[in-house]
Amino acid sequence: MKRAMTGAAVWAVLASSVWAQGADVPDNLEKLGNFQTTGTTEFTFVEQGGAFAEGIRKTLERITLPDGFKIGLYAVVPDARHMAVGPQGIVTFVGTRKDKVWAVTDRNKDRVADEVKDFAPSLKFAIPNGPCFSKDGFLYIAEQNRVLLFPAAEFFYESPDVAAFNLVAQGELIPPEEESYNHTARVCKIGPDNKIYISLGQPFNVAPAEKLDRYREWGIGGMIRVNLDGTGREVYTYGIRNSVGHDFHPETGELWFTDNQVDGMGDDIPPGEINRQTAMGQHFGHPWYGGGDVRTNEYKDQEVPVEVVMPAVETVAHAADLGMTFYTGSMFPEKYRGAIFSAQHGSWNRTTPVGARVMVTFIDDEGNATTEPFAEGWIDENGEYLGRPVDVAQLRDGSILVSDDLAGAVYRIWYEGTE
Template identity: 65%
Template sequence: MKPIRLAVAAVFLLASPALAQPVAQSPTGNLEKLSPGTGTVAPRPIPQGGRRAEVIRKHLENIRLPPGFKIGLYAIVPDARHMAVGPSIGIVFVGTRKGHVYAVADRDKDRIADEVTAFAPPIQFRVPNGVCFSRDGVLFVVEQNRVLEFPAAESLFERPDIAAFVVTKQGELIPPSEESYNHTARVCRIGPDNKLYIALGQPYNVPPRDKIALYNKVGVGGIIRIDQDGKSREVYATGIRNSVGMDFNPADKTLWFTDNQVDGMGDDRPPEELNRAPQIGQNFGFPYYGGDRVRTNEYKNDPLPAGLVPPQVEMAAHAANLGMTFYTGTMFPQFYRGGIFTAQHGSWNRTKPIGARVMFTSLKPDGTADQSEVFAEGWLTENGEYLGRPVDVAMLPDGSLLVSDDTAGAIYRISYEGQ
């Protein structure tokens, strides 16, 4: 079968005319100079009430949760994707696959957002899906092919002239020739080594052989790590089709990530994956495997590289497991503490839709996966209609769980109130 490459996007990120000067190179390690700013265009608040909010709250009545849990509307955020909760005052920054990053503020701490505004509006973002914080409060925004940092994001999020710096220049995160329409939503995390980890989906359903060497070299179809100033780039893991969720286990410092697997192989194969990468240099099997131990048609006769790492968990085929987080709070019962929440966006390449739910995976004492189960569901109706599609999960300082939804354009909050 001839490999099908996803359509190449013909959009190029340009500096906004509102910027008085180009965004500067990263000053990480020297934050005395916090200029230039991004401009003077004031962000407009996103309306939080009205009929749209009423309809979303009505849909949430259909969501099924374990006993003692409650879900409510936290914020209306257009195209809400991956989230980063600020370590200082809990401002939630939300990436999208469009051209905006949003800042969500709950000023009175009633666990419902008071204000949602576009963050750094003069910057023309290009697929700013990936957002993550360093431990000392620097916000990183990973776009399709650029990385930016905002040293004072949480304290100055309302200002249009907030300082912005380039960590990785446009066109240097991946080769521009490998930019595509799909598999471009990046995610990021700061690791225990204080480096920035970035997942780089590859632009094919199954890539041709003449791309493998390039992808392994630069980390496309893998996970890379760099210093926070953009230097010392390394390929941390390979053999990954399209990871759109990762997090570090705070107990043993190991990296875990979700991986969306090959389309076009039927409703129930191959399974999607939740993986564990305790060390650099591991290969997780793609494109030789389209999912755990299911050979792809394109590579079924190829010899397997040595040492391929199997997944920790097989998830339902085509459920689109995206964002994930380790639960480190104390609000939820003991069973959930230290485990993994993952968001399933829902299927498109399936005759009967599946997904649109939040999963929970518990861990064994040795730090490996135990079992997975459905935690929250009901966004997919019996007739196959999506009332919402979860993308990411993140924890607020009080231990409640946020769930983003890019279809409804909302963020939900799940809390535990006891039985």
């Protein structure tokens, strides 16, 4: 009979792994894994007041929401991307596409952050876009080509030195020769099977034929899962172009994810996607499909050699659907329970900008889904972006956080209505 590893067991396995690796890991990671100090003493703190914050609050005055909902500035967080809210509600970790992970703390619980500082400043991160938490308090950070594990992150984050280990060592998430500057923002979530699911965007607009076998083997342009001790890697999802948001249905456990679709095909095609995966190994169409049932120019004359699962929801072309989360809180009206809140980052490959908003997707008992705008107004009358939402996360009180890498901010949306 198989048993899931406990947090303590995972920690022990990873600790022994780091000790065995010795010089094969960066010096500071080795020291942190051996619970040794690095000599790092300074944090980078982000000012939370002043004119910059007031400018963001001014922008938020134009954001429209359903009746009874409010939005406010939660924190100034440079380059804010995907978020992981600590299970204890102490700190929220925010990734970036640069070299920082930010720790955001609301110490007096007034639902506005008091402190934003860099996390684990002795480590050198490389595109640490994707933090995620296990229920028992282990923080995972998915980078461009590595996944790190931080046990007790909510405890250790107050110090520059934190317990840190390799889950997937540098150069082992994808082959180093496949590293790219494009589509490298990884995200992760822990599934109901207590495995970690990691998306691996493929670097091309449309993946070339000569890469397909290798990508399939590694899960590039797909999603992989591994055990929480880093073992048991397997490819779970195929046929994704660049998914930067996924979560698990709170009742069925099914995997749902967004996918960014092919550029250069015109303003209105192909559609973006929100997908529903019901079994391991399903294929979602790339590179034969550019989005929905729109065939790519590169593969339009070829017979599709796989069985393709079409999207549960087609979204507006080039809106760039990114982070998503199922709502499980009790603050919002009942109709939002079990709905998906997702962020549209906004278009670059379109004559008239679209997106830059938060969407809500409702799912009925048969799994049919419909989506509509929830929070919008980050595109002004001149067609300029005032913000570009990236991710959505839920706080313990049932409000939601929205990250914005253009404004460098995290917003909080809450409900004050009477429903």
